[in-house]
Amino acid sequence: MAQVEHAVDADLSTTLSSLDGIVDWTMAFLPKFAIGGVVFLLFWGIGWAVRMGILRASARHPARNVGLVLGRLSQWGLRFLGLLVAVTIMFPSVKPVDLLGLLGIGSVAIGFAFKDILQNFLAGILILLRQPFRIGDQIVFKSFEGTVEGIETRTTVIKTYDGRRVFVPNGEIFTNAVTVNTAYGIRRSEHDVGVGYGDDVRRAAGVILDALRGVDGVRDDPPPEALAVELAGSTVNIRARWWTDARQHEVLRVRHDVIAAIKDQLGQAGIDLPFPTRVVLxxxxxxxxxxxxxxxxxxxxxxxxxxxxxxxxxxxxxxxPDGQEEEPARSIRPGGTPVGHTD
Incomplete structure (x- = not known):
């Protein structure tokens, strides 16, 4: 009995000793944890401040996208540095070199697991650096067309003309063709007009050219053009070409005015705009x-x-006489039997 009580007392003392050790370790670790957390938050705030400073400095600079890249990279770099410093404060036995080695081994697994995310991230950085388009440009990508609202490190945000928002992965934009409608500030439009074969084609082209020059929004440089392009089945087609501001709203507005002006001018000049003609044999x-x-x-x-x-x-x-077709006469077979008659 005495041996059992002695064993119980030994186990109890061991448990209490372990608990005391945990409490002592916790009390010793809490100040380190608090200091490490404060240091990490400090680096986090410094990273945010550095990013905001870079963005403000490059807001009115032509290379604004470069400022976006530098700001984001600086912020994430300072956050990572703060994490390393915080870990070394919390766990003095851990060295930054050991952490970097561990991250080097784990980066392979992370690369496979987050392949698409990393690809879009790198593509976003390259897009921001190369600047194939900027915020505010109007672009066409596959079936999406609209205004670029933002270029993030992972996606490009497009606001379509019908008021929808599209998030396109930067990896797709970087590896596919993108049309930038506002790259040069001006844009050419065209429309084919068919005139009759009995009309003077040169005179009709001159009338169309005068109509183009009188429309508000059609640029004088480059000048508008009216060129005969096709001898079609019922018409001689003349192609009107003109330049406007590259914005979609302006392109559509001027096109409306151009078509209306061409129709009015050709009608006043007595030039025929024939309907399609078909011959049935x-x-x-x-x-x-x-x-x-x-x-x-x-x-x-x-x-x-x-x-x-x-x-x-x-x-x-x-x-x-009443306009109704009379029953046609039946043909007669040899022998007097009408065609279609059955006995």
Whole structure:
């Protein structure tokens, strides 16, 4: 019995000793943890301040995107440095060299796990540095067209013309073709106008050119043009080309005014804007086999006794006074039996 009590007392003393050790370690660690947390927050705030300072310094600079890149890289670099300093304060036995080695080993696994994120991040940095387009430019990417609202390190934000917001991964933008409509500040538009074959093409082109010059928003330099481009089935097509401000709203507004002005000017000049014309040929007016349904090729019933052909003239003659078509006369087989009659 005495041995059991002695064992219990030994276990209890060991447990209490362990608890005392944990409490002592915790009390010794708490100041280090607090100091490390304060240091990390300090570096976090310094990183934010550095980023804001760089952004303000480059806000009105042509290389604004470079400021965005430097600001973000500086912020994340200071945060990472603050994390290393905080860890070494909390755990004095851990050296920064050991942490860097551990991060080097873990970076391979992180790279595989976050491949797309890292790809978009690097593509975003390259886009900000190369500046293929800027914030406020109007671009076309695949089926999306609109104004660039922001260029982030992972995505590019586009506001479409119909008021929707699109987030496009930078990796896709960097590896695919992008059309920048506002890259040069001006943009050319064109529209084909068909005039009649009986009209003077040169005179019609001159009228169209005068109409272009009178529209507000059409630039004088480069000058507008009116060029004959096609002899179509019913019209001679003249292509009107003009330059405007590159913004989408201005392009559409000027196009409306241009089309209205061209129509009015051509009408006042007496130049025809013909409708499409079609010519329809009937089978019995094209070749000698038409009308003979034993020989023709257009898919009429074949055989020795096909239906009799009908001509336009014959149909017109058989139209009654009330405008209704009378029953056509039936053809008679040899022997007096009408075609279509069944016994």
């Amino acid at each position: 009937f089978h019995d007016q094209t070749e000698e086999t038409d009308g003979d349904r034993r020989r023709q090729r257009e898919g009429w019933p074949a055989g020795d006794d096909p239906p009799q052909p009908r001509t336009i003239a014959g149909v017109l003659k058989k139209t009654g």
